[in-house]
Amino acid sequence: xxNFKYIxxxxxxxxxxxxxxxxxxxxxxxxxxxxxIKENYINFATNFKAVSPLxxxxxxxxxxxxxxxMLAKLGSGADVVSGGELLKAIKAGIKPNKxxxxxxxxxxxxxxxxxxxxxxxxxxxxxxxxxxxxxxxKKMSKKVSVGFRLNPNVDAKTHKxxxxxxxxxxxxxxxxxxxxxxxxxxxxxxxxVDALSVHIGSQILSDVPYKKTLKILDKLITKLKIKLKYxxxxxxxxxxxxxxxxxxxxxxxxxxxxxxxxxxxCKIIFEPGRSLIGNTGILISKIQxxxxxxNKKFVIIDAGMNDFMxxxxxxxxxxxxxxxxxxxxxxIAVEFVGPICETSCKxxxxxxxxxxSEDELVAITNVGAYGSSLSSNYNTKPLIAEIIVNKxxxxxxxxxxxxxxxxxx
Ligand SMILES: *Cc1c(COP(=O)(O)O)cnc(C)c1O
Numbered sequence: 179x180x181n182f183k184y185i186x187x188x189x190x191x192x193x194x195x196x197x198x199x200x201x202x203x204x205x206x207x208x209x210x211x212x213x214x215i216k217e218n219y220i221n222f223a224t225n226f227k228a229v230s231p232l233x234x235x236x237x238x239x240x241x242x243x244x245x246x247x248m249l250a251k252l253g254s255g256a257d258v259v260s261g262g263e264l265l266k267a268i269k270a271g272i273k274p275n276k277x278x279x280x281x282x283x284x285x286x287x288x289x290x291x292x293x294x295x296x297x298x299x300x301x302x303x304x305x306x307x308x309x310x311x312x313x314x315x316k317k318m319s320k321k322v323s324v325g326f327r328l329n330p331n332v333d334a335k336t337h338k339x340x341x342x343x344x345x346x347x348x349x350x351x352x353x354x355x356x357x358x359x360x361x362x363x364x365x366x367x368x369x370x371v372d373a374l375s376v377h378i379g380s381q382i383l384s385d386v387p388y389k390k391t392l393k394i395l396d397k398l399i400t401k402l403k404i405k406l407k408y409x410x411x412x413x414x415x416x417x418x419x420x421x422x423x424x425x426x427x428x429x430x431x432x433x434x435x436x437x438x439x440x441x442x443x444c445k446i447i448f449e450p451g452r453s454l455i456g457n458t459g460i461l462i463s464k465i466q467x468x469x470x471x472x473n474k475k476f477v478i479i480d481a482g483m484n485d486f487m488x489x490x491x492x493x494x495x496x497x498x499x500x501x502x503x504x505x506x507x508x509x510i511a512v513e514f515v516g517p518i519c520e521t522s523c524k525x526x527x528x529x530x531x532x533x534x535s536e537d538e539l540v541a542i543t544n545v546g547a548y549g550s551s552l553s554s555n556y557n558t559k560p561l562i563a564e565i566i567v568n569k570x571x572x573x574x575x576x577x578x579x580x581x582x583x584x585x586x587x
Pocket of ligand 1: 377
C-alpha cells in the first residue's frame with residue numbers, strides 16, 4: 179500500500195495526516211486513497227494490455243458513487259448483481275454497453291430494467307432464467323444479448339464462503355447441463371447467445387484454478403463449435419492481506435488468455451472487484467475502552483461488525499495499525515473487538531502490540547473491498563462516513579447516516 183505509510187511516527191494517506199483528518203471527522207469512518215484506486219486500475223489494465231479486455235468492475239465490492247465515477251472515468255465497465263447496482267453504475271457514468279449483469283436470482287423487474295437500459299450482457303445462471311428472459315424480451319419486442327455462466331467445477335482453493343466454481347456451489351450451469359441445454363437455445367428467438375462466463379471464486383492466490391478453467395472453456399467451445407462475441411473470465415484475483423500472501427503473476431496468466439483469445443476469436447471480459455479496490459481503503463476507529471480479560475486485554479474500538487463484516491463473515495484477518503507509532507510494547511496479548519452484541523464482533527489478536535490507551539486512533543487495513551458495501555444498521559447503528567484523500571486534501575464522499583432518520587421505521 180504505497181499510498182498508506184508512516185512518515186516519522188504518523189500514519190499518512192498520500193500527503194494527508196490521518197490524525198488531522200480524524201480531528202475534523204467523527205470516528206469511525208472509511209478513508210480511501212484516490213491515487214491507489216487509479217494505480218490499481220492502470221496496473222490491472224497494463225498487465226492485460228495484450229488482451230485489451232473490457233474491465234467490468236464488480237460493483238458489489240464497493241458501491242460508493244464517487245468511487246464508481248472515478249472508475250468510470252478511467253474507462254471501467256461494471257459487473258452488477260442487482261437492479262440497484264445497475265442503476266448506481268449508470269448514475270456513476272458507466273455506459274450501459276459496458277455493463278454485465280450476473281446473479282442466480284435476478285427478478286423479472288430487474289431483468290426488464292436491464293433489457294430496457296440496453297446493457298451489454300445478461301449472464302444467465304439457469305435454464306429457468308433463460309426461459310424468463312426470452313419471455314420478457316418477446317413482450318418487449320427486443321433481442322437480448324446474453325451469456326451463460328458456467329460452473330466449471332474447479333476448486334479455487336479459497337475460503338469456503340467465497341468459492342463459487344465448484345459443483346456444490348449454487349452458481350452457474352454445469353458443463354453437462356449447458357451442453358444439453360445449448361442445443362435447445364435455438365428455440366429462444368429473442369435471445370442472442372453471445373457469451374460464456376465463469377467466476378470461480380474470490381481472493382484466489384494461485385493461477386492453477388484459472389488455467390484449469392481456461393482449458394475447460396477452450397475444450398467446450400471447440401467441441402460445440404460455438405461462435406462467441408465475448409468470453410467473460412470473471413474476477414477473483416486475490417490481494418495481500420497477510421505478509422505471506424503471494425499474489426498471482428497476472429502477466430503470465432495474461433499470456434495464456436491472449437492465446438485463448440486468438441484461438442476463440444472473441445473479446446475478453448474481466449470482472450475484478452477486490453483486486454481493484456481492496457487495498458485502497460482503511461477504517462479509522464477510536465479506542466473506546468480497554469479492559470482486562472483472562473490472559474489478554476480487550477481493546478474495544480468504536481467500529482463494529484456492522485461497519486466492517488469481513489472478519490465475522492469470512493474469518494478474514496485484517497491488521498489493525500496505530501495512527502501514531504510508539505516504541506513501548508505491551509507485555510500482555512491484546513484483542514481488538516467491536517461494540518456489537520455478538521461474540522463474532524471481534525477483529526484481531528496480537529501477542530505483542532505497542533502500548534495502547536483509550537481515545538487513541540487505529541486503522542483497520544485493506545478494507546476497500548467488501549467493507550462499506552457489506553455494512554449494515556445492525557444494533558440500530560448509522561452507516562458511517564466515507565472519505566477520500568487526494569494528495570493533501572480530503573473529501574467526504576458519503577456522509578454518516580443520520581441517526582434520527584434511521585429510527586423512523
Ligand atoms: C463478486 C463477483 C466478482 C468479483 O470478485 P472479486 O473476488 O472481488 O474480484 C466478479 N464476478 C462475479 C459474478 C461476482 O459475483
